[in-house]
Amino acid sequence: MEQNLKRSIILDNYQNPIGKGLIVDDTYKKANMKNESCIDDINMMVKVEKGIIKDIRFNAEACAISISSTSIMIKLLTNKTVEKAKEIIKNFENMINERPYDKDILGEAIVYDEIYKQPNRIKCALLSWECIKKTID
Amino acid sequence: MNIRSDFPILKTNLIYFDNGATTLKPQCVIDAIVDYYSNYSANAHRGDYAISHKVDIMYESSREEVKKFINADKVSEIIFTKGSTESLNMIVFGFFKYYLKKDDEILLSKGEHASNLLPWFKLCEEIGCKIKYIPSDINFEVTIENINKMISNKTKVISLAHITNVVGDVRPLKEICKIAHSNNILVVSDASQSAGHMKIDVIDLDIDFLVFSAHKMCGPTGIGVLYGKYCYLDKLLPLEYGGGMNSSFDSLGKIEYKNLPHRLEAGTPHIAGVIGLGAAIKYLTKIGMNNIAEHEKMLKNYAIEKMSKIDNVILYSNNIDSGIITFNLRDVFSQDTSFYLDQYNICVRAGSHCAKILNEELNVKNTCRISFYFYNTKEEIDKLIEVLKNSNDIFKIVL
Secondary structure (H helix, E strand, O other): OOHHHHHHHHHHHHHOOOOEOOOOOOOOEEEEEEOOOOOOEEEEEEEEEOOEEEEEEEEEEOOHHHHHHHHHHHHHHOOOEHHHHHHHHHHHHHHHOOOOOOHHHOHHHHHHOOHHHOHHHHHHHHHHHHHHHHHHO | OOHHHHOHHHHOOOEEOEOOOOOOOOHHHHHHHHHHHHHOOOOOOOOOOHHHHHHHHHHHHHHHHHHHHHOOOOHHHEEEEOOHHHHHHHHHHHHHHHHOOOOOEEEEOOOOOHHHOHHHHHHHHHHOOEEEEOOOOOOOOOOHHHHHHHOOOOEEEEEEEOEOOOOOOEOOHHHHHHHHHHOOOEEEEEOOOOOOOOOOOHHHHOOOEEEEEHHHHOOOOOOEEEEEOHHHHOOOOOOOOOOOOEEEEOOOOOEEEOOOOHHHOOOOOOHHHHHHHHHHHHHHHHHOHHHHHHHHHHHHHHHHHHHOOOOOEEEOOOOOOOOEEEEEEOOOOHHHHHHHHHOOOEEOEEEOOOOOOOHHHHOOOOEEEEEOOOOOOHHHHHHHHHHHHOHHHHHHHHO
């Protein structure tokens, strides 16, 4: 994907993220994730019904990469089965960590396919993906 | 004198503005450490052979350097630790654990570093003493007036950073000690952000305990200082027991301890670190602590003046005396700003700076911090200003 297009997808998801804002609802599973660098901090809530991810919401104090990656993940995983979601997450992690991956199931998330070139941002891209695993594992 | 050529890392085009985190190392400090490991790497306080004797001389002469540097009364009041964190933990759990009683009050501020908060939190859990926070004024500074308001007949200790690591305000330690002592209160100060930046005189301040780390003043990591007035330090119970701190022991468990300072330095010490710290102090003294303080203040005023003219820069601390500037770019997360500056080889710190309850007062959780040292220049600030001015395109650069 061309760099300018990647940038505009990331920026759009950062400035208008999907799923922003938590609600009070006990049927959701909740999780928190912090970046070890002591900055990024994300709260997530996930509703699973009959093995399908129905809704994902979050709030976060985090950088552009973290927030945009959360938004893209939410679009990608909503209405997927938990099994499929886990497959997508695994592929995303493989991509970030420079291992073989299936790009056809990652949709917009391939905008981070070169993030390994900035090692100090890898954790930012992975943060929400690590976080959601806590709720569906 | 070209100070910058003393620092090998500055031969690159690095602009290092994160001196609050750690400072760069001059060649003379690196050389002192290499000299120990290359030419006389024996243990301290051990053998009768020549190189071990040299270790003793060098190790104890560093202690003498520290004593002179902070104008302590006795060398036995200088304890080498691995840094400010260890020093503060020793003070809290080796001294105040036995000095304080249930319901006694400890005065702190919300701007303190984790290392001057968490040990006290744990102590309160253990013995039931209480923490009270001194409210800060409109400039986030701790004032004598507010301290006075918080002192009660249960207040037994005030523990404050000399200079805070986020806002950078310089606390009036001498006046604080005066008020505290007239109320039978002891004063502990974390001088991590001040020891390498201004002249400290523990006798003039009349401070009871003071701590600092070598790596924030051109010295190596892993070494620091615990200073205490002899009468209190002598009552500080060791947290570590073993070699080097006892004069004899028997099979029944009877131990005779060494006198200060050795009683509080169990085990083989960080000899190279102590020697490196000695070299750093000699180097700083040669430059002159007052020259360092003046240069930093000049840089800070220069930078503040220029930064305040940039529309999208929000400054959080304008009027403080130290070389620390806390800021954000409007609508940009602090970490994105620091990544952006990194693209131009400018190093600044982003985050909560380990002062995680300060946001209750600053009303902003994460900030960027610039912290100057004597090797920074106006030209480096000009470069920063140029980059900040062009930050409208920040996401083109960081994404």
